[in-house]
Amino acid sequence: MNKCVFAERMKNFQASDIAAILKVTADPEIISFAGGLPAPELFPIEELKEVVAQVLEKDGTKALQYSTTEGYAPLREKIASRMNRKYQTRLESGNIMITTGSQQSLDLLGKMLIDDGDVVLCESPTYLGALSAFNGYNPRYVEVETDDYGMVPEALEEALTREKRAKAIYVIPDFQNPTGKTWTVERRKAFMDVISRYDIVVIEDNPYGELRFKGEVPPSLKSFDKEGKVVLLGTFSKIFCPGMRIAWLCADGDIYEKFAYLKQAADLHSPTLSQYEINAYIDMYDLDAHVARLIDVYKKRCNVMIETMKVEFPSSVSFTIPEGGLFTWAILPETLSARDLLMTCLEKKVAFVPGGAFFPNGGHENTLRLNYSNMPPERIIRGIQLLGEAIKEHLR
Amino acid sequence: MNKCVFAERMKNFQASDIAAILKVTADPEIISFAGGLPAPELFPIEELKEVVAQVLEKDGTKALQYSTTEGYAPLREKIASRMNRKYQTRLESGNIMITTGSQQSLDLLGKMLIDDGDVVLCESPTYLGALSAFNGYNPRYVEVETDDYGMVPEALEEALTREKRAKAIYVIPDFQNPTGKTWTVERRKAFMDVISRYDIVVIEDNPYGELRFKGEVPPSLKSFDKEGKVVLLGTFSKIFCPGMRIAWLCADGDIYEKFAYLKQAADLHSPTLSQYEINAYIDMYDLDAHVARLIDVYKKRCNVMIETMKVEFPSSVSFTIPEGGLFTWAILPETLSARDLLMTCLEKKVAFVPGGAFFPNGGHENTLRLNYSNMPPERIIRGIQLLGEAIKEHLR
Secondary structure (H helix, E strand, C coil): CCCCCCCHHHHHCCCCHHHHHHHHHCCCCCEECCCCCCCHHHCCHHHHHHHHHHHHHHHHHHHCCCCCCCCCHHHHHHHHHHHHHHHCCCCCHHHEEEECHHHHHHHHHHHHHCCCCCEEEEECCCCHHHHHHHHHHCCEEEEECEECCEECHHHHHHHHHHCCCEEEEEECCCCCCCCCCCCCHHHHHHHHHHHCCCCCEEEEECCCCCCECCCCCCCCHHHHCCCCCEEEEEECCCCCCHHHCCEEEECCHHHHHHHHHHHHHHHCCCCHHHHHHHHHHHHHCCHHHHHHHHHHHHHHHHHHHHHHHHHHCCCCCEECCCCECCEEEEECCCCCCHHHHHHHHHHCCEECEEHHHHCCCCCCCCEEEEECCCCCHHHHHHHHHHHHHHHHHHHC | CCCCCCCHHHHHCCCCHHHHHHHHHCCCCCEECCCCCCCHHHCCHHHHHHHHHHHHHHHHHHHCCCCCCCCCHHHHHHHHHHHHHHHCCCCCHHHEEEECHHHHHHHHHHHHHCCCCCEEEEECCCCHHHHHHHHHHCCEEEEECEECCEECHHHHHHHHHHCCCEEEEEECCCCCCCCCCCCCHHHHHHHHHHHCCCCCEEEEECCCCCCECCCCCCCCHHHHCCCCCEEEEEECCCCCCHHHCCEEEECCHHHHHHHHHHHHHHHCCCCHHHHHHHHHHHHHCCHHHHHHHHHHHHHHHHHHHHHHHHHHCCCCCEECCCCECCEEEEECCCCCCHHHHHHHHHHCCEECEEHHHHCCCCCCCCEEEEECCCCCHHHHHHHHHHHHHHHHHHHC
């Protein structure tokens, strides 16, 4: 073809960091702190054998057929009660829609809300997969100051007052990706107080909330939402397995209804068989007990990583001590570039994600994200030692 | 919320006909010719039990984990050779991307190609699910005259000359949805000759091609494509099962690459487990033999429907005699409205899709689509008798 005239929006899509990461992590020699992959050795494979046999025996013809856009009703029911129990929401199954990963919710919420040049507010830094989803709709990003306690309410108010085209706020209040930080209850309340004065949709992404190592689960933003402004996203990817691509959206009224139109146009519905399988698993086994096993392992890995960082990293490097989730976040001295550091580390067969990619408006190249869920303790120790060495080399 | 300011494009999304259809067909009392559902009693459930057990045993940790956006390499390899064998293409696995149903390809190709007000050319009528996918990107639709032999080349040339903003042509040359018609080889060649003179992308959707009751499989448009202008879509939904949501796109160069960016932003990747399962099924069983069983059943159902229509419908009603696929298409006298007819039929517990929905620019309300794959012969006979009665009532 002489020229294929792509849509304007395609200028926002370039070879992505995530894709590059997924390729690096496929090499089993690499000690990878780069992805956000759950530990595959914890997938409930034996249980799934039982589950699938039973689903195919009992419901095979339905589980393999087309199904409704909203998702399998018994599973939606279970999700609603689980969310209410964990996050103090008051959801019914009619608020729940099954999605093909939470990534699909991010894409379709972008499609629902963003006209060219509209503003999306986000934490600084924020999840880069959300940015790649929203990018298709040409937003402008405004990063709102975010500290160790969450998004700073005064900064949010200031941004909402200034940005007349603000349409959505994207946040991850629990074990944030990439920083591993969690908002305090006070900050959650203050946030909801600010947004109550603006016509804006809040996208509360919570893939990691159940993976809490200690302390109380704080109430979700959605639990304070009396006006249907908050869309809460959850997923089975981190508490069960990502390979089934089953996640969910919790929303109200118009937002829920319009999301269903977009979902139907995007892929008709999410995999029926996976929905039946997860539903049967929850009936036949104890998902809470499974999550407790994950927590046990991830907590140990997190501790090993943090303790090794304390020993191996120069004191000029600061980092998050997470209370849960999959990530910690390190800030190097400002003279260092994490992208350059990564090149050194890849020679040592260690990978991580340079933090700059998580700041939609650039900068902060002295930061990096480290995942601890996907490597056994001995490889975490070795990897952090090598990373520490590399940092020291770069400091010289 | 006082007001949620949705994006402009949301005005194109209304309660959809497909959704309404899926709801009607959920009532087991209804004799439904409405959906496009495969016969669930033919799903290879027993074989799948073996397949899943083996996949989980052998590859459980990989099959449940995140995977690459392009899809599982061995399955892409198999699809490439299958397409080459069936449709005279020369594809390699690097041309194949796994998608979450073909619906996802339609959505993402719309996103890739269409700016506000760009033109999409299509057959008249065309698949309404494609329209709902493209609608998100605000196209204008130009219906190109289509007769019993396919799209009319002179009409296509005329439209391409006139429409400077034409970006894509969407066609279903094999057992078209909704008409059940198949393009002749001559029309395929003439079509490719015309489009060779324009910078335009052809979306060739082929979900039904393997379900051929008689005669030779014609070469795909993609088999004549020397410039990478044709994107060919295939799916396991009609030859295996739709509940896994596994389909594929065949494309070249820039289009393939940009599709991968969009796919990653839309759902990261399609279900890993389903991809492993289908791959193992093809290794362990004979997919061609399975398709032969489907053809046997659908051919009988089609014959029963057509023979009953010949007897029960007034001679003023014309209809397609399909050589394969899932649908026939009836044209009523111009004074009748298929939407009104549907209301009468629903009282008689018979459903179909009024044809007007398949014409993006409206009109043709005297047409209707009938599906024969999802009902046993005795219900097809009864349903067509009732439909014939209803037509006669409306003619009085």
